[in-house]
Amino acid sequence: MKIAYFCPLWGSEAIPFEDFLNRVLEVGYDGVEMSFPLDEKERDQRANLINSYGLKLIAQHWETVDADFVVHSKNFERRLRNLAATNPLFINSQTGKDYYTFEQNNALFILAAEISKETGIPVFHETHRGKWSFAAHVTKGYLDLLPELKIALDISHWCVTAESFLEDQEEAVQAAIRSTAHLHARVGYTEGPQVPDPRVPEWKPALERHFMWWDQVIEKAAKEGEKTFTVTPEFGAPPYMVLHPQTGKPLVNQWEVNAWMMEAFKKRYL
Incomplete structure (x- = not known):
């Protein structure tokens, strides 16, 4: 099974887009994961550039944050349809709200499934704080009722939500791994979604804990006969990244950390 690696646009928005794509190619990523503007001309220009560089695309949705469910649902649909028009491999969606009812979040899943069926673009739903999937045990409740739901697993969020490495939530973790696409x-x-630097010995236990989970995800995909599995190293820009308390500058280089994470995967999963 091939693992395809995707570079997040997050953190590189300030540089010219073609410079970003050139850096992505130089480092050895297979594609990019990113959102797109609602302006059709700008959207299509960026999508065409990605294609011209021979890069694959994962479209990312995160912008729908409206509290009012009716407004939220309309904007959610608009965003997903806009992303589907870029013809990505799939859409990774930060869906719903942590305070929405099951019925409300499920209505968004149904809407996403309808758009997916209409456009042929799969939609996966990311595990993320503030969304339907903000905690392991809550996500398990949804997956038990909606076994067809496919998720983009970012388990780092659950560590800080639970203030633990989920040692006592193995059943919920396994349910998530079974649904991970x-x-x-x-x-x-246990106190944040992003360690200051995964490359240093002080954070090796946290790194190894995550690799324990990632090993299971990769093994499952291989056993199920997947030809390709997608991974996005997604260490984020500030405020995810720890800043120096006096200078306000990042303690590490985000681009370098994500490139290191990709190389760590490549060495582990030869």
């Missing part, structure tokens, strides 16, 4: 490779810890 895409992976965000960021290392969290």
